[in-house]
Amino acid sequence: MIRRAAFPVVIAISVLAAAVAAHPQTKHFSLDAGQSQAEAVHFLADLVRIDTQDPPGDESKVARYIESVLKSEGIDSEILEPVPGRASIVARLKGNGKKRPLLIMGHEDVVPVDRAHWTVDPFAATERDGMLYGRGASDDKAMVAANLEVFLQLKRMKVPLARDVIFLSEASEEMSSPAGMATIVDRYWDKIDCEFALNEGGGSLVENGKVKYFGVATAEKLPRGARLEATGSSGHGSVPRVDNAVTHLAAAVAKAGTWDTPARLNETTRAFFERLATISPPEEAAWYRNVLDAKVQEELKHKKPQYYSMLRTSVVPTMLKAGLKSNVIPPTAEATLDIRALPDEDLGKFREMLAGIINDPQVKVVAEDTALSMPPAPPSKLGTEMFAALEHAQKEVSPDAMTLPVMTTGATDSSFLRTKGVQAYGIGVPRTEEEGRGVHGNDEHIETKQLGLFVCYLFSAVTQVAAQP
Ligand SMILES: [Zn+2]
Structure with a gap:
């Protein structure tokens, strides 16, 4: 394994370990938060340095990199390359078969960069002031790095699994092509067939240095x-x-x-606004309790266009x-x-x-x-074991925050899974509003501390749903 000399350890390990220990299903599998953060940041930096601007993508370089990491830990994987040079990679940790598999996935390609508007080299993975900069740092190589880290930890800790855990890193998400998810679902379904999936799309928000909410996307426009x-x-x-x-x-x-x-609400957006009201300042809370009111709509249109869009x-x-x-x-x-x-x-x-x-x-x-x-695609349900596990994981890693079910206004590949009956949930490394704007924009970056937190969150959710009790 590759390790960094200087660990940017930020998470309070003792607090986290105590919280994890409180949950019966995960007490045997507590993560070394500092070490897993350092390793995930290392993976992310390596992934950012591999230029996968789509077009043309060239994702096979990422797939080969992941293949070598998995191999060094004794995990077999399979390269899926329906278009030459544009490979996805899939790997599986076997469970006892009592439950149907869990898929954890992310995408390898990134949107193009306009170098003239970047203050750092978009493919150098520059670390500065606790941030890691680069195209894909947020969308979506952070997810790939976190999934990889959690997958390796399950293997190293020999977590006994009640269901298979499948790792997928997919090509061609940003521009649909014959190398992307439509083909994977169509041609390789047996390799990823699952009950639950975790993918990008949640939009967890950091405000004043703290996570305000963990978004779990259950539906998308x-x-x-x-x-x-x-x-x-x-x-x-x-x-x-x-x-x-x-x-x-x-x-x-x-x-x-x-x-x-x-404007109208569905199960996801109704729960989103109800919960958002409970963690918002009074004026905003009043909006969220009356989102369908014409005057409130007018406010949202100007001040919260994202929420305005979620309603219609x-x-x-x-x-x-x-x-x-x-x-x-x-x-x-x-x-x-x-x-x-709307769906x-x-x-x-x-x-x-x-x-x-x-x-x-x-x-x-x-x-x-x-x-x-x-x-x-039909929305995924809020009342599943997976959603409950994500909510529980949030309480462990960030007890003051809240889990909000989200309908994303953009589109993700979760749609392809939902059409196959999979309960797919979009999650993501917590970021500020400003960091969110960097996605597909210039100087894309994430806070390495939040990546570390996200790895703990993901590990907790995955072990709750997939580990044998
Ligand atoms: Zn993405």
Whole structure:
């Protein structure tokens, strides 16, 4: 095993060990928090240094790295490489078969970088002031590093398992391709078939240096595009025409982009806002207790757009296309809308409503597939053994925080698992709002202390659900 000379030990090990000992199922398997943090940070740094910008991905380099780490600990693994150079890797620790497997997964690829806007080399894994910087430091190599660390600890501690624990590090999450999750589920399902899965997506929040809540994503909005097509008569730019396609499109875009679509709650978001109210300052708590109130909606739209989006199918204009020359009125004009649907949305009806809002016979609303063609998937349940274990793990590692079920507004590969009946939960290394903005942005980073905390959290949840009592 590879170890760092200087351990950035931050977690209070004694407190954690005491908390862990209080839970009967995990008392035999307490983690050395400092050592596991150091090792996870080391893995993360190694992973960040492997450039897997997608496109083109080149994830096989990550898969080979993980293969060698697993091999050095005596764990067999299998490389899945449906597209040359774009490998995923899967490994399994066997249980006694009493329960169906648990899958822990993360993705190997990262979004591209614009180096001009970074203050550090995005692939150097620079550590500074307790932070680790680099593309993928948060999304999603931290998850891969934490999963790897927990997987190795289960093996080293010889934790007797009541169910198999499967490790998966997957290619091609950021840009769907034949190397990604759709193919893995389709072609290699027997290798990952499971009852529960833990994946990215939770969005745990750090405020004032402390974890405020651990988000557990049980549902996600569905990316579904639409196009607005405006038509009119073309002509010379010197003569105004009332049927100008550009003018009609612009008016339609304005109506679509400012439409307050109907708001409603589901099991996940209802629990999210109820619990969030209990840990928020009075003014915000009042909002969260009355989220469907029109005045509250207005506040959220301006101050908490993320929460505003969680309450509805959202419509966001993102691209415009019209005209070739400044003095020619074009006969057509088009806009692209990013529509993120609630899991139970009837999209046909929704597009009819949108057409009604636009109310212009010159503008058509046309359904359009986006690059993110996730399958519709039922939300995962809150009343499962896995959700309870995550909640318990949170109480162990961060008793003052809270577990909030979350519906993510973005999409993850958990959808592919949910369509197969898997109860999939999105979790993640706790981060501040500012760190959250670095995801897919510039100077992406995470706090190494939070990665250490997350490893303890994950280890606790996994052992509760998978270890023999
Ligand atoms: Zn991701």
